[in-house]
Amino acid sequence: MAQLSTGLGDLSRLQTLVDSSDLEETREIISHAYSPYQLDCLGDPREFAAWYAEDGFPGVTISGLRYGSAHLDAETLIKPQALETYLLVCQVTHGRVMVSRPGREEHVVGPGETYVLDPYRPFQVRWSPGAQMTTLRLDRDVVERAAADAFGVDGAVRARFALGGAVSPDAARTWGTISGAVHREVLGEGIARTNPLVATHLTQTSAALLVQTHRLITPVLDAGHTGLVAHSAVRRAMALVEERPDEPHTLADLASAARVSPRALQEAFRQHLDTTPLGYLREVRLRRAHQDLLTAGEDGSATVTDVAYRWGFSNLGRFAAYYRDRYGHPPSKTLSG
Structure with missing residues (x-):
């Protein structure tokens, strides 16, 4: 033929x-x-x-x-x-x-x-x-x-x-x-x-x-399932965030590192971590800022502004709001001890 x-x-x-x-x-x-x-x-x-x-x-x-x-x-x-x-x-x-x-x-x-x-x-x-x-x-x-x-x-x-x-x-x-x-x-x-x-x-x-x-189109998450860990794409994006949280990552950057589309990464984070990729990045940065504020409160090595800028928070008012939501008080209180 x-x-x-x-x-x-x-x-x-x-x-x-x-x-x-x-x-x-x-x-x-x-x-x-x-x-x-x-x-x-x-x-x-x-x-x-x-x-x-x-x-x-x-x-x-x-x-x-x-x-x-x-x-x-x-x-x-x-x-x-x-x-x-x-x-x-x-x-x-x-x-x-x-x-x-x-x-x-x-x-x-x-x-x-x-x-x-x-x-x-x-x-x-x-x-x-x-x-x-x-x-x-x-x-x-x-x-x-x-x-x-x-x-x-x-x-x-x-x-x-x-x-x-x-x-x-x-x-x-x-x-x-x-x-x-x-x-x-x-x-x-x-x-x-x-x-x-x-x-x-x-x-x-x-x-x-x-x-x-x-x-x-597989429903991977199952309430009765045990041993569930993050999707491999999520793990790749998480690793980049944890290694270099001070860099100005965009959603496209994280999706590229994860080797999936931005939309797919958004959905994977929603399914596995109940957050977004940029929401996870913000959480990591807040944790690092919190640690720096605790250290600065002991040795006076930095101000709230210094710490906020170091971890990518260019809007101080927004940084203070995120910090209060996460830790229950303003960053200045952590700094002052």
Whole structure:
């Protein structure tokens, strides 16, 4: 069939399992490869065609899949059952697909764009004539462990993903780097096929970057959960604040250090610490100012103004208000002992 070469490599290197215009044969073979699913030709059934091929190394399976022909009119609709034991990261290479969770989400995906199908909810995909994609399959357990590591929690995390692709252009490029590496290992017959250490490393790295680059909609916080610590992004931002609280950090600075978007960092701080990144920065600065005022009260080494400016409080009235809210009295009282 045409169009087997993509920016991800030559898909003709994959092992072809289906190259057929028989709808029932296609449904049977691909149902066995993925999960049982409904397959319908939306148009003249004589225009139905399918191609499916796969290959991989331990931990990862790469597949190529196409339905219909770009020169004809018939679309294809698939409605798989829940995937259950694995996730699929799907990248469209030709045409368009409309992926949806009926009554909840709907997303049109074009060439070069990705979406994630997790194992927890049903979905359906409507293929334009001749649309083609590759899929990268990862075991659910590997992705759930990666999500737990990302959120800094004990045990696996139910890793549910929104359908909207990568969270940002930078995230899309990051995912493209690891996805390209995995495709090259499979399509170029790399050493991951025969080297278990390389295979494990690529699998775990793929899962970790999937969690970091695509939007999770997992309710991580659970009132009954024990052993919860801060999200890794929160920890990175906290470390910068604790190490250099006197520097003029902005939200963008902290988000860059945390390797997430400002909005994502705001949400992570809200979930895990019930504050904002800049609120946490202010709290750290207030603690440092308090310690300096206690020291200055003993040796007379600084004034309230000196301490406020040292820790980034250029508005003395606002500093006094924050300090009173935190310690119950004005900074001058701490200084005077």
